[in-house]
Amino acid sequence: MKTAYAHGPDSAEFEAAAGTLDTNSVGLADAIGGIAGEEKRDAFLSLWRDHIGYFVDYALAAAGDDEEAKAEAIAELDGYTESAGAFFEEITGGELPASAVADNLREHIATLGGAIDSLDAAING
Numbered sequence: 001m002k003t004a005y006a007h008g009p010d011s012a013e014f015e016a017a018a019g020t021l022d023t024n025s026v027g028l029a030d031a032i033g034g035i036a037g038e039e040k041r042d043a044f045l046s047l048w049r050d051h052i053g054y055f056v057d058y059a060l061a062a063a064g065d066d067e068e069a070k071a072e073a074i075a076e077l078d079g080y081t082e083s084a085g086a087f088f089e090e091i092t093g094g095e096l097p098a099s100a101v102a103d104n105l106r107e108h109i110a111t112l113g114g115a116i117d118s119l120d121a122a123i124n125g
Helices: 002-007 012-036 038-063 067-091 098-124
Strands: none
Touching (some): 002 038, 038 067
16 A cells, blocks of 8 residues: 555556565465355455455545545445455355454454555655
């Protein structure tokens, strides 16, 4: 997120950071797939990549001082919490309730969103 904020999404720095992050994302999806199967692996990877994109959108909106775009990114992330919650509830046969996953992801969003806002405040005052 910092690289997107500082260098922009078309920079070589962002491409390198995004590539590394995606390698990690594929590894995480492979672990999910090892438990839940290839179809679920692919569904998870798509969902996970989408959420990363929403955080990039948030960082770029912060860099551009675009409150409307920040709100749109947060709305997308809120939708992600519900989708991810349902996904994990399904693959665990209900052992991991969707609401528990969504609650934890909301904390993740608040924490990373706060870190982006802090970076913005440090740079732009």
